[in-house]
Amino acid sequence: MLDPTAVGHLLGFSAYEGLVYGFLALGVYLTFRVLAFPDLTVDGSFVLGAAVVAVLIINGVSPFLATLAALGAGLCAGLATSLLNTKLRIPALLASILVMVGLYSINLRIMGRPNLPLLREVTIFSLASRLPGLETRLVYQLVVAAVLAVLVLFILNWFLRTEIGLALRATGDNEQMVRGAGVDTDKTTILGVSIANGLVALSGGVVAQAQGFVDVNMGIGMIVMGLAAVIIGEALFRPKGVARLLLAVLGGTFVYRLVISIALRLGMAPGDLKLVTAALVIIALAVPYLQKKIRREWLPPASRW
Amino acid sequence: MSENKSLLKLRRISKVFSKGTVDQVRALDGIDLDINGGDYIAVIGSNGAGKTTLLNVIAGVFPPENGGKISVNDRDVTGLSEYRRAHYVGRVYQDPHVGTAAKMTIAENMAMALLRGQPRGLRAASNKQRRELFHGALVPLGLGLENRLAALVGTLSGGQRQALALVMATLSKPAILLLDEHIATLDPRTAQIVLDLTDMVVTREKMATLMVTHNMELALRHGNRLIMMHKGRIVVDIKQAQKADLTISDLVVAFERASGEEFVDDSVLLRPGNVVGTSDL
Numbered sequence: 001m002l003d004p005t006a007v008g009h010l011l012g013f014s015a016y017e018g019l020v021y022g023f024l025a026l027g028v029y030l031t032f033r034v035l036a037f038p039d040l041t042v043d044g045s046f047v048l049g050a051a052v053v054a055v056l057i058i059n060g061v062s063p064f065l066a067t068l069a070a071l072g073a074g075l076c077a078g079l080a081t082s083l084l085n086t087k088l089r090i091p092a093l094l095a096s097i098l099v100m101v102g103l104y105s106i107n108l109r110i111m112g113r114p115n116l117p118l119l120r121e122v123t124i125f126s127l128a129s130r131l132p133g134l135e136t137r138l139v140y141q142l143v144v145a146a147v148l149a150v151l152v153l154f155i156l157n158w159f160l161r162t163e164i165g166l167a168l169r170a171t172g173d174n175e176q177m178v179r180g181a182g183v184d185t186d187k188t189t190i191l192g193v194s195i196a197n198g199l200v201a202l203s204g205g206v207v208a209q210a211q212g213f214v215d216v217n218m219g220i221g222m223i224v225m226g227l228a229a230v231i232i233g234e235a236l237f238r239p240k241g242v243a244r245l246l247l248a249v250l251g252g253t254f255v256y257r258l259v260i261s262i263a264l265r266l267g268m269a270p271g272d273l274k275l276v277t278a279a280l281v282i283i284a285l286a287v288p289y290l291q292k293k294i295r296r297e298w299l300p301p302a303s304r305w
Numbered sequence: 306m307s308e309n310k311s312l313l314k315l316r317r318i319s320k321v322f323s324k325g326t327v328d329q330v331r332a333l334d335g336i337d338l339d340i341n342g343g344d345y346i347a348v349i350g351s352n353g354a355g356k357t358t359l360l361n362v363i364a365g366v367f368p369p370e371n372g373g374k375i376s377v378n379d380r381d382v383t384g385l386s387e388y389r390r391a392h393y394v395g396r397v398y399q400d401p402h403v404g405t406a407a408k409m410t411i412a413e414n415m416a417m418a419l420l421r422g423q424p425r426g427l428r429a430a431s432n433k434q435r436r437e438l439f440h441g442a443l444v445p446l447g448l449g450l451e452n453r454l455a456a457l458v459g460t461l462s463g464g465q466r467q468a469l470a471l472v473m474a475t476l477s478k479p480a481i482l483l484l485d486e487h488i489a490t491l492d493p494r495t496a497q498i499v500l501d502l503t504d505m506v507v508t509r510e511k512m513a514t515l516m517v518t519h520n521m522e523l524a525l526r527h528g529n530r531l532i533m534m535h536k537g538r539i540v541v542d543i544k545q546a547q548k549a550d551l552t553i554s555d556l557v558v559a560f561e562r563a564s565g566e567e568f569v570d571d572s573v574l575l576r577p578g579n580v581v582g583t584s585d586l
Contacts, residue, residue, distance in 0.1 A: 163416070163425035166409075170417050173406035180364075180404075182391030182422035 012138050014261055018254025019145035020206045021225065023152060025233070025253045026246065027199035028226030034160075035172040035192045037085070040096040040223050042200050044103025045077040047219040049201025050208035051110040054118055057209070063124045067205050074201020077103060078194035085193075086186040107216050114216045123209035141210055148206065152199070153246055160242045168192045200226075221274045228277055229253035231284040256280075311339035312513045313363070313481055318373040319537075320358050332358040333369070334537035340513045342480070345504075347524035348517045349556070350534035356517045359534070360483045363515070365390040377480060392422025395474035395512075397467070397487040404470030407459030411450060411469065414458055415439040418473035442472050446502060464495030471499055475506045482507060484516040488523075500527065521553045533560055 024046060031039035049070035056066035077099060084095035108114065125144055134140040159165045170178045171188040178185050200222075208214045233252020239245045260277075264270060292299055320333040332355045340346065348356050362369050365387040369375065375383045377393045398404050405414050416430040419438070436454060443451035446468050450461075458466060467487065474482060484503065488496040504527060507514045518524050524531055531548055533541035533556065540563030543551065 159427075161429055161431070162427045163420060163430045164427060166413060166416055166430035167425055170406050170409060170413070173408045174403070176403055177406055178417065179388045180391060180394075180396055181417045181420070182388050183417075183425065184388050 009138060010261055010265070011258070012142055014254055014258035016138070016141045016145050016210075017257035017261075018250060019142075019149040020203055020210065021229070021257060022149065022203075022250040022253040023199045023206070024203035024222060025226045025229035025249050026152065026156065027196035027203070028223065029230045029245070029249045030192055030196040030199070032227065033172070033230060034169055035189060035196075037082075037172070037189060037193055038093045038096070039078075039081060039193055039196065040093065041077055041081045041099045041103070041193075041197050042223040042226060043219040043221070044100035044107065045074045045197040045200045045219075046204035046207075046222045047107045047214070047216060048073050048077055048103055048110075049204030050214040050218060051107045051116075051204075051216075052201070053205035053208050054116045054214040055110055055112075057118060057121045057123060058116065063122055063127065063209065067124060067202065067209075070205030071198045071202045074204075075194045075198040077201065078197030079190065081197070082190040082193035086189055104216070111214060111216060116214045117212065118208060118214065119212045123212075124206070125209055145206070148202075149250065152202075153243075153250070156246055157243050164188075164191070221277060224274070224277050224281055225256070228281050228284070229256045231281065232256050235284065310341065312342045312344075312378060313340040314338075314374075314376045314379075315363070316374040317369075318359075318362055318375070319370040320355075320362060320367070321370060331537050333362065336537070336539060338532075338539065340481075340515070342513055343511045344530050345507050345514045345528040346516065346530040346532055347528040348515055348532045348534065349519070349521060349524045353536075354534040355537040356534055357485055358537075360396070360485055360515060360517065363481065364394050364396055364483060390422075391479075393479055394481045394483060395421065395477070395479040396483040397470050397474045397485065399486040399489050401463045401466035401470055401490070404473065405458045405466050408457060410455050410457055411443075411461075412436055412439055412454040414469065415442070415454075415473060415476060418476045421477040421479060423477075442476055443469075445505065446472065446498060448498070464491045464499070467491055468495065468499050468502065471502055471506070475510065475512070478510050478512070480513060482512040482514040484514065486517050486519065489519070503527075521556055525551055525553065525556070531556075533563070535560070535563065 024042065028039075028042060031037045052070045052073045053063075053066045056069055057063055061069075081092075081096045081099045084090045084098065085092045088095075090098070125140055128134050128140040128144045129137075131140075134143055160169060167178060167181075167183045168188045168191060170181075171183070171185045171192070175185050178188070204219070207218075229252040230249055231252070232255050233239070233248040233250070236255060237244070237248035237251055239248040260273065263276065264273075268276070289299065315336055315338040318333055318336040318338075319331065322328075322330045322332055332353075334355075336359065348359070350356050361367060362373075363375065365382070365385055368383065373383065374381065382390055382393070396404070406417070409417075412431050412435075416435060416439075419435065439454055440451045448465055448468055450465060450469060458469065461469065467490075471487065487503075488499050491499060500523075503514075503516070506512070514528070516528060525548070529545040529548065531541070531543045531551070532539055541556070541559045543559075
């Protein structure tokens with residue numbers, strides 16, 4: 001009943017998806033977990049990265065430069081959100097929703113229309129497919145994603161251990177202490193939220209090249225997917241230390257995409273995907289609370305950010 | 306008065322909260338204070354006297370009202386925000402959770418503290434040399450924390466966290482140390498450890514120290530200068546020479562004279578019969 005080739009293909013495809021959507025999940029991890037900054041910019045900055053890549057590639061720019069530009073555009077989106085929060089004191093959740101909504105119009109402007117095909121354009125994937133041994137779609141997708149992931153993980157793992165990276169991590173843990181140690185926590189917040197959205201836009205740019213099109217609505221629910229991936233990664237791998245945490249986030253994304261792929265094969269309607277993901281996050285957030293409630297532990301009132 | 310040699314100078318420092326409303330409070334009322342390098346000052350006063358507000362103004366949490374001036378080593382720092390003033394100021398709060406970061410390791414917390422007020426770059430935050438420094442700084446506590454550098458601070462007890470917070474506040478040897486009832490929530494044994502360490506570090510590094518406390522006995526036994534605050538003013542300022550012979554009763558009398566009121570702070574737990582007057586104050 002189980003065809004080994006089909007299983008291998010399913011695992012390989014989920015691994016590829018786990019890596020490319022993993023960049024997005026790493027961004028979500030940076031804001032929600034490291035900085036304790038609930039950032040919903042993600043739904044907009046994911047499409048922003050995809051739109052920038054598409055328009056640049058269609059206009060003949062090298063796909064590598066276009067991918068870097070996507071990252072840069074995402075940095076700017078994160079910059080906007082974090083400036084609204086730190087300099088104008090708009091609550092993080094609201095600031096990020098404002099930027100996300102604004103980005104919808106900006107993305108449409110960049111693209112010129114709601115949908116852009118990239119099928120016959122030169123992408124980082126089509127370039128990789130020309131290399132010997134990488135002719136198969138799944139193989140070159142996996143290799144490109146893996147090379148990018150190694151780069152991103154290496155840089156993040158290094159950066160989060162530097163003096164600046166440490167200050168950034170501490171900002172989400174105890175902002176008062178960090179200011180007392182002489183760090184401008186506005187700056188660390190701006191830096192962190194910008195990097196996070198750069199990663200999200202990178203994810204969008206890579207996904208657009210792999211799937212061969214950009215749709216202005218492709219970002220809907222991406223933040224929930226990222227959260228689900230982070231929660232799954234933390235629950236399954238219970239990581240300690242920076243490097244393992246980063247790997248766990250990618251692992252969580254892989255498991256999430258695998259579960260979704262299996263559910264789709266078993267006949268789940270693609271349109272139900274968002275509801276299932278939302279339900280997954282609700283369950284993941286509710287279970288620890290209900291467990292404590294059953295054990296009659298004291299619990300603080302719900303936070304409203 | 307050594308007017309120009311003082312390390313920390315406060316001039317006409319006032320602070321009004323909820324200005325222009327019915328809740329308006331004058332937390333600090335025209336404070337003038339000179340603090341020298343070796344000054345280890347116990348700060349006492351009833352609730353609402355302005356002790357913590359004074360520390361907050363010195364640390365730069367909020368600026369004083371217009372006209373007030375704060376200088377450190379003759380450099381005007383009045384307009385500098387908290388993080389820009391951190392180079393001069395180490396601080397330990399009453400709540401151990403405020404001074405340490407729970408989800409980071411002891412070594413990571415100390416690495417944050419080591420670079421207090423210094424530019425941070427893209428070097429590794431922790432290396433062998435720094436870990437040896439952290440190890441050495443934790444040994445005097447006698448709590449065994451030096452062997453747990455990789456432990457998350459959230460796994461420490463409140464007393465251990467407060468001891469760590471004190472080490473962190475003094476690690477970069479800031480010129481000024483602010484202690485805001487830093488042993489008030491600790492058990493007696495840990496409180497003694499933290500207090501002994503405070504005495505040791507302050508004496509060794511000659512940091513200008515302000516230690517807020519509600520405990521009069523502690524204020525008398527520790528430090529070489531004593532300040533009593535009342536309603537935003539400094540009502541008593543006793544230097545080392547006089548401080549040695551002081552008793553709690555002397556403090557109460559001094560307080561009553563300075564404030565012109567009956568002393569009614571039950572946190573001191575004094576019965577009226579204990580009050581004995583002395584004339585040398």
